Amino acid sequence: MAITLRRRSKAQFGRAADGSMTLMEHLQELRGRLFKASLGVLAGFAVGWFLLAGWALRTIQEPYCELMARSFIRDHPGKPVPQCPFVQLGPTDVFVLQMKIALWVGLIVAAPIWLYQLWAFIAPGLHRNERRWAYVFVGLAAPLFAGGAVLAYYIVATGLEFLLQFTPANVTTTLEITRYVDFVTNLMLLFGAALEFPLVVVLFNVTGLASAKRLLSWWRIAVFLFFAFSAIATPTPDPFGMTALALVLTALYFAAVGFAFANDARRNRRRVVEFGNVGDDEISPLEQDLEPVERGEPVAGASPIDAPTPVSRPKPLDTRYDDFT
Template identity: 40%
Template sequence: MPKSARKKERDPEGRMPLADHLRELRNRLAKGVLAILVVTIVAAFFYKDIIDFVTRPILDEIGCDQSFGELAKSKNVHCAHITVSGLLAPFTLALKVALTAGVVLASPVWLYQLWAFVAPGLHRKEKKYAYAFVGFGAPLFVGGGYLAFNVLPTTARVMIDLTPTGAENLLPLDDLLDLVTRMIVVFGLAFEMPLLLVMLNLTGVLSGKRMLGWWRGMVVGITAFAAIATPSPDPMTMLALASPIWALFFIAVAFSLLNDRRRARRDAGGPGDDEASELDLTPDAIGEVESVTASTAPELPGSERVNGYDDIT
């Protein structure tokens, strides 16, 4: 059967047999993996530039280059030597950086493939919420990652200053990259928490009043999370992560309270013009059945015969 004919036979609601679902999943996974592979190969040629871009803010703060080393000795400021240990370490490092860049930079492709596989099974309202989640979630994640990228140099300076006098810091480059990646992911996901609360409110799972009642616990929990997520004991670094999440949480609470008020007004006003009213399906009590008598039965036509027949034909 031609491919165009198969497309025409597809159910308009996206329903298809299990074998077709598995075949479509395989094709979309193949496209996503191919995109990651292509970007990874391209990124492998620029892995040194990628490493320099990721680590440059931290190295400018704590790196022991020649100029900084002289300044560190004169002012008794600690610095760190970036190291790569092992014969195969440069190769594995380049492979890790290229693969990470491939997954991140190819994310629009494989996320689209994932969405194209899931979207046909969603209702119109669910699609609207999904679009809103992606539309607001991506900037929030980028904002959290950008904040982590700017906080890391200060964090590194505080940690290096804890070095005892006379000791020298040797910082493996792969550990530094892992730290940068982990901090960006943690900060980005932390910024998604208020959006998740808003989505739960829009779906009717969580009310704004209940969220407002959690504000003391949320403030303490966010503070504890920021203290654990940031490796630095510096309180300024912890506040740099906790303060934006506090603000986003209270913005989510305010939005949820307004949405609950709007929903209450809508319910009080009854269904809209395009909404079906609720049906009262409560059964009524059955009264006594009146017997059909001859007096209540309809009268039958007369029995007069016309031309030998009972009725006029």
Template identity: 40%
Template sequence: MALLKKSSGEGSAHDPEGRMPLMDHLRELRNRLLVATIAVVVGIVIGWIFFDPVWAILKAPYCDTVQSQQLVQGHCSLTYSGIFQSFFITLKVSAMIGLVLASPVWLYQIWAFVTPALYRNEKRYTVVFLALAIPLFALGAVLAYVIMHTSLGFLLGFSLDDTVATIGIDDYLDYVLIMIAIFGISFELPLFLVFLNVLGVLSHATVAKHRRMVIFLMFVFGAVITPGGDPFAMMALAAPMIILFAAAELFMYVRERRMPAGEDFSHLSDDEASPLEQDSDSER
């Protein structure tokens, strides 16, 4: 009983190292989730209000194709089959808008929750990577939207004679979201390589050694991951990824060349303590 009371007493306050007790972590997590949820809900409401102009932008790539005017000549047509489907499509688009509008809030909440567990240099790297990750994802999403007209025209061009394309709203919206997500996330992969290099997990020599294989795999990835195996989408995805990969490799090369020799521990065994760890042990 005495041990239990002692443990409960120690858990009610910060320990000598300044770490936060578990209950305080959970309370902070709850509060940050609440703030993020409120921001997303507000964004969804705004998305619901401005649904029409956003939907006009989203359906524009399809409306530029010949097949979009097969049902009603001179008018872009998408179909839906269920009574409630149009409502859920509106809700899905509004949720997508809400997540985008609220992204600064919920991204900050995630960062603020994780930050106390990081060292000062790790906090700096986190801010830099977050500042780069958002524009890269947006760049990928914009590229996906730009090439979507060509991609849809290629895929719908395989329509058989004497047939009419009745594209469902749900299917088309899923295609748009998949394309945006694929391109956006793919543009983050070179940044992930840089992150591993900064952490000391991945060296430039390793990347340079497997450069040809990586480029080949990027083309394979583009061919497999793009909906319908569209060659235009594959090339549009693989080419920027290769450019970003080259930029990431250049960053690794320059960083390692400028790194003081004393900071390179790549030659050490996984079981061998670095001088930094030995110094910290001696200070204790």
């Protein structure tokens, strides 16, 4: 049965690649893959709700809780530390929040399933070289996004400490849990998405839109845009998150430029092997080593053509056809 399914999958991939599938077959395949991806996300949601939602919520609360615990110990030495102060404005806020966190966890847990279904639907329309580069970009995009999310998580504590130090002594700080979780998750998503920018730089070089030298010449503009984007997109006004995001983007940009230099060198070596040491705007030299052409055999004279056979006169219509024809 497994062999039959594998053969059927390969045959379906081949039909989709050579364009022999009809529109209805493509729509049926899309419906099946969306259904399988939805089942994977639903299973991941169940795992997140029963196993990981509580742990994820406590992990998100941890930077603020540790900060408030240190502040309480400093102001009230020797007293037991109370529970982490949060406020719920509605009776269903925490329930909806846990569902949202379970959905995010389900998307992460079921990522291999729905990403495979998406890739299996798109891959037949790509060439083999494009599929190879797609594997590379997907393999780099996932750890870059995860690294950005982890960086944002550790910046939250520093940003909160900077912001809460302006709170006067007669003001009690108690955050609303839904807004706090949205603040942390949005910051993690922002940092994760921002760290995908170096892949765009690499894509420009791989596709031939920009050489490594041109990318390096743009470094001043790129650094300025990184700091401007970080200042606008970072939800906190403290300089720590903005500077950290801008410095990480700058480092990744120069790493992408280094990859572009290596890729250009590899491309130049292959071009020298195939076309010689000739520039793209130069004319290839013509070889002047001409080989003498030997004299061929003489052509015999043409024989006369026979006279054409005369065509017989056509018969009249009344003698060639009967009543039926």
